[in-house]
Amino acid sequence: MKKSPFHIVLVEPEIPPNTGNIARLCAATGTVLHLVGKLGFSLDDRYLKRAGLDYWPAVVLHRWDDLAQLQKAYPEGRFWYTSKKAQATYHQVQFKPGDFLVFGKETAGLPDSLLDAHPERTIRIPLYSPVVRSLNLSTATGIVLYEALRQTNSLG
Numbered sequence: 639m640k641k642s643p644f645h646i647v648l649v650e651p652e653i654p655p656n657t658g659n660i661a662r663l664c665a666a667t668g669t670v671l672h673l674v675g676k677l678g679f680s681l682d683d684r685y686l687k688r689a690g691l692d693y694w695p696a697v698v699l700h701r702w703d704d705l706a707q708l709q710k711a712y713p714e715g716r717f718w719y720t721s722k723k724a725q726a727t728y729h730q731v732q733f734k735p736g737d738f739l740v741f742g743k744e745t746a747g748l749p750d751s752l753l754d755a756h757p758e759r760t761i762r763i764p765l766y767s768p769v770v771r772s773l774n775l776s777t778a779t780g781i782v783l784y785e786a787l788r789q790t791n792s793l794g
Contacts, residue, residue, distance in 0.1 A: 642664075642667040642668040642669035642670075642783075642787065642792060643735030643736055643737075643790060643792055644667075644669050644670075644733075644735070644736070644737055644738075644739060644783060644786050644787070644792075645669065645670045645671075645672055645712075645715075645736075645737070645738040645739065646660060646663075646664055646669055646670070646671050646672065646738075646739055646741070646779055646783060647672040647674060647705075647708065647717070647738050647739065647740040647741065648660065648671070648672070648673050648674065648741055648775075648779075649674045649675055649705060649740060649741065649742050649743060649748060650674065650675040650676055650677065650678070650742070650743040651673065651677060651678060651679075651741075651743055651744065651775065652677075652678030652679070652743050652744050652745060653678065653679075653744050653775070654678075654679040654685040654686035655685050655686070655688075655776075656744060656774065656775040656776045657673070657677075657679070657686055658685065658686045658687065658688065659776035660775070660776050660779050661686075661693065661694060661697045661699070662693050663776070663779060663780055663783065664697050664698070665693035665694075665696035665697045666693075667783065667787065669783060670698045670699075670700065671697055671698065671699050671700070672699075672700045672701075672702060672708055672738070673699065673700070673701050673702070674701075674702045674703075674704060674705050674708055675702070675703065675704055675705070678743070705740075705752070708738075712738070714736075715736065715737075715738050716734060716736065716737045716738065716759070717737075717738045717740055717756070717759060718731070718733070718737060718738065718739050718740060718759055718760075718761055718782075719740045719748055719752060719753055719756055719759055719760045719761070720739070720740060720741050720742070720747075720748070720760075720761055720762065720763070720778065720782060721742070721747055721748055721753050721760055721761075721762055722747070722762050722763075722765070722771070722772055723747075723750075723753060723760075723762070724753070724757075724760040724761050724762035725757070725760075725762075726760070726761050726762070727761060727762055727763065727764050728761045728762065728763055728781065728782045728785055729785055730761075731761055732789065733785070733786035733789045733790060734790070735790055735792070737786060739779070739782050739783060739786065741775060741778065741779055744775050747772075761782070763778055763781055763782065
């Protein structure tokens with residue numbers, strides 16, 4: 639299987655099935671998964687394991703204490719921060735191999751201070767209904783990752 643040229647970063651994810659579904663997405667695409675900060679569950683959580691099914695051995699998983707530690711390990715990395723507050727949409731930017739796609743926790747997203755420091759690297763998924771506040775974390779991750787794969791002709 640060809641490896642994806644991308645990295646998924648989850649900052650303080652809270653809901654085990656979301657992370658499990660994202661781990662399955664990473665296994666399916668060969669994408670590296672980075673879990674950052676305090677998790678809202680244990681990596682041994684049965685719901686997390688169930689959502690990832692038997693694909694966990696195929697996931698390249700890295701744990702980081704904080705985002706600064708991850709960024710220090712990848713000083714040349716381009717980080718795209720996702721937020722419903724962003725001006726640019728995910729399909730208006732040009733992804734490149736090696737990019738990091740960063741998603742915040744389900745209840746609060748990414749910190750405003752992080753988004754304010756990187757407005758040129760902050761993207762959103764358009765929502766067409768005013769009654770919907772946000773998409774599920776695993777759905778949003780799949781949308782952005784597959785657009786990045788499409789743009790870089792990495793879909794196989």
